[in-house]
Every structure is written in C-alpha cells, then in structure tokens.
Amino acid sequence: MDLLFEKSVAGRACTLLPENDLPDYDFAPAQKRAAAPKLPELSETDISRHYSALERRAHGVNNGFYPLGSCTMKYNPRVNEAVAALPGFTEVHPLQPDATVQGCLEVLRLAEKYLGEITGMDAMTFQPAAGAHGELTGVMLIKKYHEAKGEGAKRTKIIVPDSAHGTNPATAVMCGMSVVNITSGPDGCVDLEALKAAVGEDTAGLMLTNPNTLGIFEKDICEITEIVHEAGGLVYYDGANLNAIMGVIRPGDMGFDCVHLNLHKTFSTPHGGGGPGSGAVGCKAFLAPHLPKPVVVEENGALRRDGSRPGSIGKVKAFDGNFLVTLKALAYVMTLGRAGIPAAAQNAVLNANYMMHRLKERYSVVSSEICMHEFVVTLEKEAKEKGVTAMDIAKALLDEGIHPPTMYFPLIVHEALMVEPTETEGKEGLDAAADVFIKLYDKAMADPDWAHAAPRTTPIGRPDEVAAARNPVLRYQFG
Numbered sequence: 001m002d003l004l005f006e007k008s009v010a011g012r013a014c015t016l017l018p019e020n021d022l023p024d025y026d027f028a029p030a031q032k033r034a035a036a037p038k039l040p041e042l043s044e045t046d047i048s049r050h051y052s053a054l055e056r057r058a059h060g061v062n063n064g065f066y067p068l069g070s071c072t073m074k075y076n077p078r079v080n081e082a083v084a085a086l087p088g089f090t091e092v093h094p095l096q097p098d099a100t101v102q103g104c105l106e107v108l109r110l111a112e113k114y115l116g117e118i119t120g121m122d123a124m125t126f127q128p129a130a131g132a133h134g135e136l137t138g139v140m141l142i143k144k145y146h147e148a149k150g151e152g153a154k155r156t157k158i159i160v161p162d163s164a165h166g167t168n169p170a171t172a173v174m175c176g177m178s179v180v181n182i183t184s185g186p187d188g189c190v191d192l193e194a195l196k197a198a199v200g201e202d203t204a205g206l207m208l209t210n211p212n213t214l215g216i217f218e219k220d221i222c223e224i225t226e227i228v229h230e231a232g233g234l235v236y237y238d239g240a241n242l243n244a245i246m247g248v249i250r251p252g253d254m255g256f257d258c259v260h261l262n263l264h265k266t267f268s269t270p271h272g273g274g275g276p277g278s279g280a281v282g283c284k285a286f287l288a289p290h291l292p293k294p295v296v297v298e299e300n301g302a303l304r305r306d307g308s309r310p311g312s313i314g315k316v317k318a319f320d321g322n323f324l325v326t327l328k329a330l331a332y333v334m335t336l337g338r339a340g341i342p343a344a345a346q347n348a349v350l351n352a353n354y355m356m357h358r359l360k361e362r363y364s365v366v367s368s369e370i371c372m373h374e375f376v377v378t379l380e381k382e383a384k385e386k387g388v389t390a391m392d393i394a395k396a397l398l399d400e401g402i403h404p405p406t407m408y409f410p411l412i413v414h415e416a417l418m419v420e421p422t423e424t425e426g427k428e429g430l431d432a433a434a435d436v437f438i439k440l441y442d443k444a445m446a447d448p449d450w451a452h453a454a455p456r457t458t459p460i461g462r463p464d465e466v467a468a469a470r471n472p473v474l475r476y477q478f479g
C-alpha cells in the first residue's frame with residue numbers, strides 16, 4: 001500500500017482552514033526554515049480513504065479473537081468511552097482552580113475508594129502512565145520507606161522470581177536496586193527454600209507477579225509475604241493482570257504492601273496500540289505519606305489537591321496522570337458493581353481453563369495446574385522433531401483472522417505461546433478458535449513447509465524482526 005507521501009499530487013489540497021486574514025508575521029531569519037516542509041498534498045477524500053484502508057488492515061476485538069497473553073484484549077463496554085467523552089470531563093484544564101473541577105476530583109477520590117477496596121489498599125495514586133511506570137512508582141515508595149527509617153543504605157536488593165514479568169527486574173534496576181533472581185520450583189511457583197536463602201538484612205523488598213507468567217496463582221503466597229516481612233523487606237504485587245482475581249481475592253489481604261494495576265487491561269482501556277494507559281498504584285496506610293503529590297483531600301465539604309507532602313517521592317507524571325483512563329476505570333467498576341466484578345474474573349478464569357482443556361487435544365500445556373486468566377503451551381518438542389515452531393502457528397493463525405497469542409514469552413519456556421481468551425469471549429468463539437488451533441497444528445505437523453510459508457494473506461509476511469527492532473526506519477526517506 002502506498003504511503004501518503006507516495007500518493008501526494010503537487011498542488012492538491014484540502015480546504016479545511018479558512019483563508020488567513022491576519023497580517024504576515026516577520027520571523028527573525030534564524031527562526032525561519034530553509035525550505036518548505038515536504039508535506040503530502042492530498043484531498044480530504046484521498047486522506048479519508050487512506051486511513052480507512054489502514055483501519056481495515058488492523059485487527060481488534062471488534063474484528064475477531066485476540067488471545068494475546070498478558071494483555072487482556074477484552075471487549076471494553078462503549079458506554080465507558082461515552083462517559084469519558086463528556087465535555088464536562090474533556091473540556092477542563094488541569095491547571096484550573098480546584099473549586100472549578102470538583103467533579104473531576106470526585107472521580108479521582110471515588111476511583112481511589114473503589115480500586116482501593118478491590119485491592120485491599122488504603123490509598124492510591126493515578127499518576128503513573130503505564131504498568132512499568134506503576135512498578136517504578138511502587139519501588140520508589142519502598143525505597144523511600146527504608147530511607148525514612150534510616151535503612152536506605154543497607155536495603156538495596158529487590159528479589160524477583162524468574163517467573164516475574166520482565167519489567168519487574170528492569171524496574172528494580174531503574175530504582176538503583178540490585179536484583180536477586182530466584183528460580184521457580186518444578187511446579188512453576190516460587191521455591192520457598194530459595195526465597196528463604198535469598199532474604200536478609202539487605203532485602204528492600206520482593207516483587208511478585210501474580211498470577212505469574214505461567215498463568216499460575218502462587219500457591220504459597222501468604223508464606224512468601226511473611227518470609228519477606230520477617231526479613232524487614234516490603235512486598236510488591238504486580239497486579240497488571242488483575243482480571244484473574246478482581247473481586248475474588250485481594251493483594252492487601254495476602255500481606256502485600258503495594259500494588260500496581262494496569263487500568264489499560266482490566267479496567268476498560270485497551271492495552272497496547274500506544275494509547276494512553278494508567279498504572280495506578282495502591283499502598284497500605286504506612287506508605288501513603290510517600291505517594292506522589294498532590295493528593296486529593298476533603299476540607300470543609302470541598303475537595304482540593306494537596307501538594308504539601310514532605311514525605312512524598314514527588315511527581316512521577318504531570319498533573320493527575322491520564323485522567324480519562326481513570327474515569328473509564330471508575331465507570332467500569334461502577335457499572336459492574338460488587339457482583340459483576342468477581343463474575344468477570346471468574347469467567348476469565350473459566351474461559352482460559354476451557355480453552356486450555358480444548359488445546360490439550362494437541363498442544364503441550366506447560367503446567368498441569370488449573371490456570372488463572374491465561375495459560376502457556378510449548379512447541380519445543382514439535383520444533384525439535386519437525387521444525388514446526390511457535391512462530392509458524394502464530395503466522396498461520398493470521399490467515400484465519402485470529403490474532404496470535406503472545407509468543408516466546410515467558411522466557412523460561414521454549415517455543416511458548418501464551419493464550420489469554422478473556423471473559424468477553426463466548427463459548428462459540430472459544431470453540432471456533434480452538435478448532436482452528438487444532439486444525440493448524442495437524443496441518444503443520446503433516447506438512448511443515450506449508451506452516452513455514454504462512455502467512456499468505458497479510459500485507460507483510462515474515463519481516464526480519466530483529467533488524468526492525470535494532471534499526472527502525474521511523475521517517476519517510478525521500479528519494
């Protein structure tokens with residue numbers, strides 16, 4: 001498909017703007033461009049058709065099944081988008097006086113109340129813009145807590161199990177901590193003996209991804225938090241995938257001190273695509289003085305943003321974070337209510353287990369345990385014996401209108417496919433997708449070359465992904 005630059009026709013234009021009736025401003029020569037920008041010259045029809053054609057090439061939950069593990073690509077109710085588009089929310093400025101944005105401050109306060117209730121935490125911040133940013137904020141809270149106790153210099157290690165999300169160790173390093181990696185036991189869960197050996201006087205904390213990246217709920221979770229607390233460390237819950245547990249069990253009740261949520265997964269904003277996200281962070285009361293400032297407080301019946309917090313880690317993002325994402329999360333929580341939230345989580349787990357059960361007809365599932373919201377299969381044996389890889393199946397799925405599962409993740413599983421069907425997929429959809437997975441497996445095993453040649457219907461087949469990542473071409477190269 002040609003790019004807009006290639007479709008450009010000299011002299012063609014859209015008449016979107018009125019004639020300029022202001023006098024020309026004479027910029028200083030140093031401020032002037034040497035040559036006019038090479039913008040594409042197109043009509044409105046040309047542009048509209050171009051973007052519509054691009055849209056038809058994109059795959060979203062409205063087009064079909066999207067079981068991208070660790071991403072929760074579920075259907076998000078449109079009503080929440082409608083709420084977030086209300087002019088009372090979109091046409092305010094973050095620098096407006098508090099008295100004029102009482103409704104927005106009430107949104108932040110209610111979101112803190114309800115998401116705090118769901119996580120078992122006492123206070124929250126909505127400043128972090130994404131999950132990894134939430135982790136950073138959480139570990140900064142932990143660091144600040146030890147510093148305030150005069151133990152900052154000695155507590156410099158963060159323990160991270162090997163089944164954690166890759167952002168966890170990266171976060172710890174970004175916070176100036178060193179990472180102590182502990183390996184999982186044969187059941188895919190944290191090995192308690194390895195944990196006991198790892199904790200000590202230098203432990204700042206532990207970051208636990210739960211469900212872990214194998215889709216398993218850590219079976220010794222309360223023992224884990226106890227062991228770390230006894231050593232004087234704090235425990236961080238990576239709650240990016242709260243879809244599996246919301247309304248059923250709370251990190252705060254399992255001994256965790258702080259948690260981040262990916263509102264752009266579980267709470268009505270899609271994950272991925274580069275759009276705004278929110279890595280809201282919740283914490284127990286003793287960490288609340290360290291939260292990013294300002295925080296919303298109530299005084300004389302009115303709400304205001306309080307920036308006078310001497311113990312705060314400071315700001316981690318401008319203003320109140322991606323406010324409309326928080327608003328959508330609040331609308332989602334309020335529309336689902338006390339009964340709907342656990343029902344969504346239970347259906348997510350049910351759907352994943354059903355899909356896992358169907359795929360077991362052909363695929364090797366990594367853990368024999370009941371899974372949470374997602375599960376991992378491996379094509380390690382098929383790759384060795386027949387040369388059929390996870391990539392082959394993923395590419396063949398594209399030809400069937402199914403977005404591939406997450407591939408080659410978690411790193412502790414070779415030839416991994418991580419499948420997360422989500423609760424918004426019906427049984428017919430799950431069965432149809434499982435039938436496709438099984439059909440492709442059989443075809444690929446009977447004829448590996450057929451599998452290597454997939455995809456056949458997409459505009460791009462198998463790009464050199466390493467080269468694309470290492471040497472991205474981000475600007476149009478004029479000939």
Ligand SMILES: Cc1ncc(COP(=O)(O)O)c(C=O)c1O
Nearest residue numbers: 070130131132165167209238240
């Ligand atoms: C368990 C877990 N933690 C952290 C993250 C990071 O979230 P984000 O991509 O918003 O930075 C993800 C993202 O998928 C995740 O699955």
